[in-house]
Amino acid sequence: MQIGEVAERCGLSLRTIRHYEEVGLVRPDTRSRGGFRLYTAADLRRLRLIRQMKVLGFRLDEMRDLLSLLIPDATDAPAGQATEEERLDVLRDFSRTADHRCDELRARLDAAHDFLATLHECRTRLTAATTKVDG
Incomplete structure (x- = not known):
């Protein structure tokens, strides 16, 4: 797949994909x-995971570490050297971090919904007041 198709399928911009390539998070398989750039289905899976991690605020180095555990390849040396128990510990840590960040996002979303409700109440009161004045 060319970069445009990959961008469309994973919901990232061309520029973002190129940036992730520059920092080594994804490597196109070959070139036409x-x-x-020609990307594989594995590259697409990798980019989708990166997008999910980005939403939770993971840094590039954290993404790299986690990707090396979730989708190891020949260039991901740290995952290859870690024992199974060490890998599980790292995955547990990432899972706890992701869970905590999801909780933070839920709290922010709740606050946003509260603010939206306040705006609706203000609009309703203003509309009612305007109707009384006009009526």
Whole structure:
């Protein structure tokens, strides 16, 4: 797949995908004769995971570490050297962090809903007051 198709499928911009390539989070499998990046289904899975991690505020180095555990490849040396128990510990830590960040996002969303309700109440009161004045 070329970068445009991958961008559409994973919901990232071309620029973002190129940035992730520059920092080593994803590596296009090959290039076409015309020099276009060609991505595999595995690259697409990797980019979708990166997008999910980004939503939770994971840093690039954290993404790299987690990807090396979830989708190891030949260039992900740390995962290959870790024992199974060490890998599980790291995954547990990431899971706890993700869970905590989800809780924070839920709290922020609740606050946003409360604010929206306040705006609706203010609009309703203003509409009622305007109707009384006009009526």
